[in-house]
Amino acid sequence: xxxxxxxIVLSAIxxxxxxLAFIFKRNIISIFMSIELMLNAVNLAFVxxxxxxxxxxxxxxxxxxxxxxxxxxxxxxxxxxxxARNRQSLNVERVDLLKL
Amino acid sequence: MPILEHLWIIxxxxxxGATVNGLxxxxxxxxxxxxxxxxxxxxxFLAALEAVREFFLLSPEQIPWVxxxxxxxxxGNFRAGFxxxxxxxxxxxxxxxxxxxxxxHIYSMGYMAHEGGYYRFFAxxxxxxxxxxxxxxxxxxVLLFVGWEGVGLxxxxxxxxxxxxxxxxxxxxxxxxxxxIGDFGxxxxxxxxxxxxxxxxxxxxxxxxxxxxAEAMGHLGTLTVACLLLFMGAAGKSAQIPLYVWLxxxxxxxxxxxxxxxxxxxxxxxxxxxxxxxxxxxxxxTAMLVVAVVxxxxxxxxxxxxxxxxxxxxxxxxxxVSQLGYMFLACGVGAFSAGIFHLMxxxxxxxxxxxxxxxxxxxxxxxxxxxxMGGLSKKIKWTFRTMFVGTxxxxxxxxxxxxxxxxxxxxxxxxxxxxxxxxxHILYVAGLLTALLTSFYMFRLIFLTFFGKExxxxxxxxxxxxxxxxxxxxxxxxxxxxxxxxxAAPAFWGKPDYFAKFLEPVFAAPTGSEAxxxxxxxxxxETPLAIVAVIIATLGGLAAWWLYLKQPDxxxxxxxSFSGVYRTLLHKYYVDEFYNAAIVRPLLWLxxxxxxKTVDVSIIDGxxxxxxxxxxxxGDGTRRTQSGNTRSYAxxxxxxxxxxxxxxxxxxxxxxxxxxx
Numbered sequence: 196x197x198x199x200x201x202x203i204v205l206s207a208i209x210x211x212x213x214x215l216a217f218i219f220k221r222n223i224i225s226i227f228m229s230i231e232l233m234l235n236a237v238n239l240a241f242v243x244x245x246x247x248x249x250x251x252x253x254x255x256x257x258x259x260x261x262x263x264x265x266x267x268x269x270x271x272x273x274x275x276x277x278x279a280r281n282r283q284s285l286n287v288e289r290v291d292l293l294k295l
Numbered sequence: 296m297p298i299l300e301h302l303w304i305i306x307x308x309x310x311x312g313a314t315v316n317g318l319x320x321x322x323x324x325x326x327x328x329x330x331x332x333x334x335x336x337x338x339x340f341l342a343a344l345e346a347v348r349e350f351f352l353l354s355p356e357q358i359p360w361v362x363x364x365x366x367x368x369x370x371g372n373f374r375a376g377f378x379x380x381x382x383x384x385x386x387x388x389x390x391x392x393x394x395x396x397x398x399x400h401i402y403s404m405g406y407m408a409h410e411g412g413y414y415r416f417f418a419x420x421x422x423x424x425x426x427x428x429x430x431x432x433x434x435x436x437v438l439l440f441v442g443w444e445g446v447g448l449x450x451x452x453x454x455x456x457x458x459x460x461x462x463x464x465x466x467x468x469x470x471x472x473x474x475x476i477g478d479f480g481x482x483x484x485x486x487x488x489x490x491x492x493x494x495x496x497x498x499x500x501x502x503x504x505x506x507x508x509a510e511a512m513g514h515l516g517t518l519t520v521a522c523l524l525l526f527m528g529a530a531g532k533s534a535q536i537p538l539y540v541w542l543x544x545x546x547x548x549x550x551x552x553x554x555x556x557x558x559x560x561x562x563x564x565x566x567x568x569x570x571x572x573x574x575x576x577x578x579x580x581t582a583m584l585v586v587a588v589v590x591x592x593x594x595x596x597x598x599x600x601x602x603x604x605x606x607x608x609x610x611x612x613x614x615x616v617s618q619l620g621y622m623f624l625a626c627g628v629g630a631f632s633a634g635i636f637h638l639m640x641x642x643x644x645x646x647x648x649x650x651x652x653x654x655x656x657x658x659x660x661x662x663x664x665x666x667x668m669g670g671l672s673k674k675i676k677w678t679f680r681t682m683f684v685g686t687x688x689x690x691x692x693x694x695x696x697x698x699x700x701x702x703x704x705x706x707x708x709x710x711x712x713x714x715x716x717x718x719x720h721i722l723y724v725a726g727l728l729t730a731l732l733t734s735f736y737m738f739r740l741i742f743l744t745f746f747g748k749e750x751x752x753x754x755x756x757x758x759x760x761x762x763x764x765x766x767x768x769x770x771x772x773x774x775x776x777x778x779x780x781x782x783a784a785p786a787f788w789g790k791p792d793y794f795a796k797f798l799e800p801v802f803a804a805p806t807g808s809e810a811x812x813x814x815x816x817x818x819x820x821e822t823p824l825a826i827v828a829v830i831i832a833t834l835g836g837l838a839a840w841w842l843y844l845k846q847p848d849x850x851x852x853x854x855x856s857f858s859g860v861y862r863t864l865l866h867k868y869y870v871d872e873f874y875n876a877a878i879v880r881p882l883l884w885l886x887x888x889x890x891x892k893t894v895d896v897s898i899i900d901g902x903x904x905x906x907x908x909x910x911x912x913x914g915d916g917t918r919r920t921q922s923g924n925t926r927s928y929a930x931x932x933x934x935x936x937x938x939x940x941x942x943x944x945x946x947x948x949x950x951x952x953x954x955x956x
Contacts, residue, residue, distance in 0.1 A: 218930055226929075291923040 202243030209236035223275050223285045227268075234264050298346045299353075302362055302379040302432060305346065305389070308339040309424035316421065320414025329404045332417035336400045336424055340393040347386050358382050358800060361434050361498060368437065372493060380434035380497060384801045387635055388431035388567060391642045395559045396424050398768040402650050403551040405764035406657060416456060416549065423449035427560050431567065436485045436495040439568070443481070443532065446561045447474050453556060454548040466544040473541040477531015481568075484524030488575075491517050501574040509578045512714065522575050522582035525568060526589075533565025533619045536593045540871060542616055546608040550653030553608060558615045558649050559642040566622040566638050570631045573802055577629065584714040587627025591708075591725045594620030596868075598732035602739075603854075603864045605665045607652050610740050614689065615645055617729060621704055624726060628719065630707030632798040637704055640696035640779045644688035647772035651682035654761045654769065655744060662751065665743040672745035674758045679745050681769040686741050688776040690734035691832040693825075698832075699780030701730060702825050703792070709824060727831055734835025742843040787825070789818055 213236060216229035238257045245253030279285055298304065312335025320328045353360060359382035368375040381389075400420060407416050426445025433439035447470075455467030489495055492503050510516035529535070534542035545557045556562070569576060569586060576583055594617045601613035618641050625634030656663055658675045672679045688695040691702070705726050711719035760766075786792040842849050854861040863869065920931070 214933055218926070218933060221926075287926050288924065290925045 199243050199247040203240060206236045206240040206243065209233075209239065221286050221288060223278065223287050223290075226287060227271055227275065230271075231264060231268070234260055297349075298342055299349045299360060299381065300362065302346065302381065303364055303377075305339050305342045305393070306425050306428035306432065308335045308342065309421040309428065311335055313418045313421035313425060316414050317418035320418060323414065325408065325413050328414045328417055329400075332421050333397070333400045333404065335421055336393065336397045339424065339428070340397045343389045343393040346381065347390060350381055350386060355800065359385075359434075359498060363434075373489065373495075375435055375437035375495060377438060378434035378496070379432040381432065382801055383798050384567075384570060384635065385431055387639055387798070389428070391639050392424070392427050392431060392560050395642050395646050395772075396427070396555060398771055399551050399555040399559075399646060399650065402554075402653075402765050402768040403549075405762040406551055406653055407549065408762075410549070412456065416453075419449055419452045419456070420552070420555070423453070423556060423561070427564075430564055434497055436488065436497075436500075439571075440481065440485065443528075443564060443568075444478065446556070446564065447471065447478070447532070450474075450545070450556050450561055453552040454545045456548055456552065460547070463547040466541075466547040470541040470545050473538050474531045477528045477538055479527075480524045480531070481528025484521050484528065487517065487521045487524060491521070497571065504574050504578065507578055509580060512580045512584070514581065516579070518575055519579040519581045522572065522579040523585060525572055525575075526582060526586055529565030529568050529623075530589065531565070532568075533562050533623070534593075534616050535565070535589050535620060535623060536596060539593060539597065539616050540874060543609055543612040543867070546606070546612050550608065550649060550656060553612070554646045554649030554653065557612070558645040562615065562619055563622065563638045563642065566619065566626060566634055569623065569626045570635055570802075573626075573631045576626070580713050583627050583629065584718070585627070586623050587708075587711070587713070587718075587722055590620045590623025590625075590627050591722050591729075592620070593617070594624060594729040595725050595732075596620075598729045598736070600864055600867050601736040602732060603861060606663050607655065607665055607668075607740065607744065608649075608663055610665070610736060611645070611648055611652055614648075614733065614736065617733060618645065618689070621701065621726065621729070624708055624722060625704040628707045628711035628713065628722065630704060631802045632795040633700065633703040633707050635798060636783060636794050637700035640688070640700040640776070643772055643779045644685045644695075644697055644776040647681060647685040647769060647776050648689065650765070650769055650772065651678050651685060654678040654765055655682070657761050657765070658758050659751065660756055662756065665740065667751050668744045669747045669751070670745070670749040671758065675760045677760060677766050677769065681766075681773040682745075683741060684773040684776055686737045688780075690737050690836060691730055691828055692836075693829060694777075694781070694784070696776050696778070696780035698825075698829070699783040702821075702828055703783060703786070703795075705730070705828060706820060706824050709820065727828065730828060731831045731835045734832040735839050738836040738839035739843055742839055746844055747847060786818070786821060 210233050213229045213233035216232065217226055220226050220229060238260055241253040241257045241260070245251065245257075275285070278290065282289055312332050316328055316331055320331070350358075350360065359380050361378055361380045363376050363378045366374060366376045400417075403416070403420065407413055410416070423446060426442045426449060428442070430439055430442025430446060433442060451467045451471040454470050455464050457463045458467075485495060488500065492500050494500050494503070504518070507518070510519050531538045542557060542562065546553055548557070576586070597613045597616035597620060601610050601617065604610045604613060618637070622634045622637050622641070625631070625637060654675065655668070655671065655678060658671070658678065659668065662668065684695070688697040691698045693699075705723055708726050709719055709723040711722060713719075782794040782797075783792045786795075842853075866872070920927070
């Protein structure tokens with residue numbers, strides 16, 4: 196049996212990679228994907244703990260996360276398409292109107 | 296006993312007059328304004344007369360007659376009520392204040408007729424009467440202090456009556472501020488008395504203090520300190536060294552004000568307080584000696600300044616300071632009734648002199664400089680006659696009022712042995728010297744004003760006698776200045792002095808055989824001392840006559856040969872300059888540089904403005920974080936997340952890393 200620690204470390208590494216990509220990537224689609232990566236890193240942690248503690252709560256939670264991620268993907272992609280249409284670009288640097 | 300039951304009517308009438316005139320007088324014609332003001336004071340005078348008539352019907356056990364109208368302050372075991380009191384001392388003060396006050400109101404009708412702010416003048420004057428009556432009728436120190444401060448306020452308002460003139464406004468402020476210094480002492484004195492005796496009601500306080508034995512000379516016991524503090528207040532109000540500087544400047548006010556407030560009534564409040572507190576003072580010989588010495592020094596000091604002043608009102612002002620010193624001298628040697636007697640006669644003749652001086656100024660069209668007068672005796676006969684009576688009275692020529700009161704003061708000073716066997720003799724000699732100077736400067740004033748060559752331009756100055764409303768009060772005061780002293784006359788043929796006899800219940804004279812021998816000694820001394828005093832007064836008058844009528848060039852020559860002395864006197868010993876340099880300017884510097892520029896501007900304003908500015912700077916910095924760039928927001932989200940995680944995990948991580956707490 197693989198110890199829980201391994202899963203947690205893997206989850207942390209994945210999450211860290213997601214964060215780094217989230218910060219440094221310029222393409223909106225890449226950023227979007229890094230968010231998905233972070234969500235799934237968390238899912239991995241949930242499942243690992245669920246297994247380790249013999250409780251189902253973690254697995255139920257993972258299902259919720261997947262549902263939310265799907266909804267988020269639908270809305271997010273719609274926004275991305277609109278942005279791409281308006282600006283003819285997917286570079287996030289050019290989205291800078293979010294201020295008063 | 297209707298009025299004695301309703302004593303409050305006496306002070307309330309002038310207050311009513313002040314309110315009516317102050318609120319509605321602005322649009323009224325002068326006639327209505329002055330009938331309200333003079334009517335209110337006149338009624339108050341009548342009420343006082345009736346109260347005095349009823350007072351004489353009281354049996355001795357009913358005196359002092361105290362009526363409590365309502366409680367003003369009640370806290371714990373402290374009670375200060377609106378309580379009025381009548382005893383022999385109050386009777387004298389009451390009659391002087393309302394009587395002289397009423398005459399001066401009548402005089403003002405004519406004197407102020409051509410001035411602006413007529414209603415304002417009378418409203419203030421009535422307000423003054425109200426507070427002065429509260430002061431003399433109060434049955435406790437707290438209510439007395441209300442009157443005390445109130446007359447100070449009225450004095451301030453009236454000195455600054457011509458407030459558009461800067462000198463008048465400044466003089467008002469000076470009077471107010473100098474009085475504040477004295478009042479500070481007065482209040483401390485009250486606090487100390489309350490702490491010691493647990494009450495500030497005169498009757499209770501003096502009853503508690505009576506069994507106490509006198510404190511030793513030179514020992515600063517509670518009573519001595521309390522008396523000295525009270526005397527500090529008295530010295531401020533009654534213009535004694537070192538707080539006398541405001542009174543000469545107070546002459547900026549209209550002349551009737553100088554007569555009423557700054558000669559006859561308000562400035563004598565200090566003497567009244569010392570006399571009222573005589574139970575305490577008698578038990579504090581050190582304080583008594585201080586009072587006597589300060590009074591005597593002030594009398595002599597002010598008289599020397601009066602010698603060379605050329606402003607007619609300034610001469611009278613210094614004369615007032617000097618005569619107040621006389622009253623304190625009397626109180627200081629324990630002759631309280633003599634002090635109050637001089638207070639009364641002084642109120643008559645000094646009010647007369649001031650009003651006559653006002654009449655002269657009126658006749659000269661506003662000229663106050665003695666050097667621009669002369670030869671007026673034929674042109675304003677009645678003014679001259681009354682003023683001459685006043686001069687004889689103040690100089691101490693028998694049988695006028697000043698002679699008797701001054702004589703009894705000098706006699707008491709001569710006999711005083713407080714502070715050493717010869718102390719009384721020194722005080723007596725200084726008093727006699729003052730009498731000489733008084734007589735000299737008063738006759739100088741008369742000769743320069745009414746005799747000699749006319750030193751004014753006859754084409755420009757139209758000299759005219761004053762209206763009846765001004766002359767009648769002058770005449771009445773002149774009569775009072777003549778007969779006012781006769782109350783004490785019987786002392787000369789061995790009978791009791793009526794005035795002293797009348798006040799005796801208040802100032803409880805020494806009892807038993809001691810009193811008998813003292814009286815015999817006093818009677819033996821009475822005549823020789825009186826003769827000396829008269830000779831001295833005559834000498835002063837003759838000297839003035841010789842210098843200013845016989846040899847008119849002499850004064851200038853004298854001034855030249857003693858130019859140092861002359862200039863020192865002319866500049867009033869440079870006391871104002873000294874106070875300016877020693878107190879006013881350092882205080883101004885301290886206020887400007889420390890309290891204003893450092894504390895207020897730098898620290899208080901600095902803190903307020905600094906906080907505002909700091910917030911602006913912080914806001915200016917954080918404003919840049921809102922770039923509008925989505926990615927920078929994303930970074931902040933991550934940073935926030937890291938911080939939260941760090942905070943949550945820090946307690947668990949710290950022992951692992953081995954960081955000390």
